[in-house]
Amino acid sequence: MKKYRQYSKPYRVKKKKPIYKNLFFWLGILFLVFASSAFYLLFFFNFFQVKNINIDGVSKVQVDSIKSLVENKLNNKILLFSTRSIFLVNTGDIKESILNDFPQIAKAEVKRKLPDIVDIKISERVGQSAWCRDEKCFSLDNEGIIFEEIFDVATDTFKIRGGAGDKPDLKLGDKITDKDKLSQIFYLDSKLEDRLKISLIELCIVSDERFNAKTSEGWEIYFNPKEDLNWQLDKISAVLDKEIPLEKRGELEYIELRFGNLASYKYR
Numbered sequence: 059m060k061k062y063r064q065y066s067k068p069y070r071v072k073k074k075k076p077i078y079k080n081l082f083f084w085l086g087i088l089f090l091v092f093a094s095s096a097f098y099l100l101f102f103f104n105f106f107q108v109k110n111i112n113i114d115g116v117s118k119v120q121v122d123s124i125k126s127l128v129e130n131k132l133n134n135k136i137l138l139f140s141t142r143s144i145f146l147v148n149t150g151d152i153k154e155s156i157l158n159d160f161p162q163i164a165k166a167e168v169k170r171k172l173p174d175i176v177d178i179k180i181s182e183r184v185g186q187s188a189w190c191r192d193e194k195c196f197s198l199d200n201e202g203i204i205f206e207e208i209f210d211v212a213t214d215t216f217k218i219r220g221g222a223g224d225k226p227d228l229k230l231g232d233k234i235t236d237k238d239k240l241s242q243i244f245y246l247d248s249k250l251e252d253r254l255k256i257s258l259i260e261l262c263i264v265s266d267e268r269f270n271a272k273t274s275e276g277w278e279i280y281f282n283p284k285e286d287l288n289w290q291l292d293k294i295s296a297v298l299d300k301e302i303p304l305e306k307r308g309e310l311e312y313i314e315l316r317f318g319n320l321a322s323y324k325y326r
Contacts, residue, residue: 101136101143106173108132108142115180118162118206127159128152128176144170152176161205161231186244188217189234202235204228214259216247221263235263242283246271249291250279254298268316277310285316293321 100106111128113121131152132142149168156166156178165181183205185197195211196204198218207230211217221235222228243261246269250256257274264270269281281290293315302310302323313323 109174278312282316290315297321
């Protein structure tokens with residue numbers, strides 16, 4: 059009887075391939091080189107560092123003051139390294155700071171212009187009237203915002219008073235009344251001049267339901283801005299035509315237009 063011997067196949071230890079021969083190793087190295095190069099190019103390469111700040115539309119505000127503010131917003135740090143990369147410019151933050159620091163500015167448009175320019179277009183506020191409290195007067199724009207003090211107010215300047223709510227201390231940039239009220243005030247001023255040749259020198263916003271308008275002749279007109287202003291203008295036109303002769307206007311104290319169909323008046 060034959061005997062058979064079993065032989066096992068010798069075990070061979072498979073040698074590990076060196077890491078530098080691994081495709082994924084070189085792909086990883088390539089990615090790191092690419093990412094590092096892109097990172098340096100975007101944030102530290104001189105070509106993309108902000109070198110110019112262009113500002114247009116400024117006449118009341120010093121350009122250097124705006125530039126100084128923007129310069130402080132351009133300096134950033136990444137990993138303890140300073141950079142002025144155009145890609146890190148926070149246009150929204152710059153715009154907000156300009157509007158907060160310069161009440162004379164109504165709008166600011168901030169854009170990046172590659173490779174190294176920050177472009178800023180400014181729209182300044184335009185005074186529509188003078189708003190006064192006590193002896194102090196300020197330029198008032200059509201949004202109801204005071205934005206600069208007027209130190210030499212002309213005697214024929216139309217002034218608006220009141221409407222500032224309960225604010226005891228006002229600062230430039232504060233909104234003292236709303237746009238709708240201002241539209242009503244300017245409408246009354248225009249219509250009184252055009253229709254009745256009555257010039258207003260001052261209007262006081264007493265409340266939401268009362269305007270006291272002072273004429274150049276020294277008497278006052280009381281309007282209710284909550285009611286139809288055209289009807290109130292019709293009433294004063296009628297009472298001046300039929301009941302108050304021109305030679306007696308100088309003796310008037312006021313004409314009251316706030317109530318119904320009435321247009322009552324009082325002499326001094």
